[in-house]
Amino acid sequence: KKLIIAVVQNEDADTVVDALLEDEFRATRLASTGGFLRRGNTTLMVGAQDDQVDRVLDLIRSNARNQNAPADAAEQQPAAATVFVLDLEEYQRL
């Protein structure tokens, strides 16, 4: 069991969440703010089975656009999403 934490642009959050739900995944959204641009973005939490992680990442990758960053956001174009995958010791519905 894994917890996927993905930071996506606000404009992409609905599309990404809808794509995850369509594929029978569950998701929780948290409003967040980027440290550098100080603009609102969305942090998603998705608890999934080990063998589903790649599928979740594919769904995020294909449903989050590559934003056109303001020119001052350094040489690296912003990613469509920044994703952290963590191992879960437990995942329970109480």
Added chain:
Amino acid sequence: KKLIIAVVQNEDADTVVDALLEDEFRATRLASTGGFLRRGNTTLMVGAQDDQVDRVLDLIRSNARNQNAPADAAEQQPAAATVFVLDLEEYQRL
């Protein structure tokens, strides 16, 4: 040391947090939104010692009601809480 992340209904958040504090646990609350019902809920973070995890889960289970989900929320009744337990490499008060 473990980090417990629990998604609970807003109506239950105060009761759950009070029960945790009474038992000398610490907690942080984050406003969140359910992916499916798109309604506000609460994400709790509780850092605890390894041998306290079961106690935290018991406190959550007995203080979060089982909500009556709207009929369209699929065959599965919503859980009182969705809980993720993660291993911590470090837990420090700086």
Added chain:
Amino acid sequence: KKLIIAVVQNEDADTVVDALLEDEFRATRLASTGGFLRRGNTTLMVGAQDDQVDRVLDLIRSNARNQNAPADAAEQQPAAATVFVLDLEEYQRL
């Protein structure tokens, strides 16, 4: 790769984030609430390489003041920050 989750006071959040960015770290901020004092605080997420964790903790420690807690906040002075370090299985820019 590690995910550092730090709960800091709102008054310190900008200073801490600026110090992290100056050192080429990336950060995401989430508005949160303390369980005990029920006052707003800030939860920071910082994904970093294994060998950078100590540097991130130093930056947080030296940029978050020790708040003067209200006298009723128990015998323990609040920490400048409460920090959780988690191991990441993956950290990707999609």
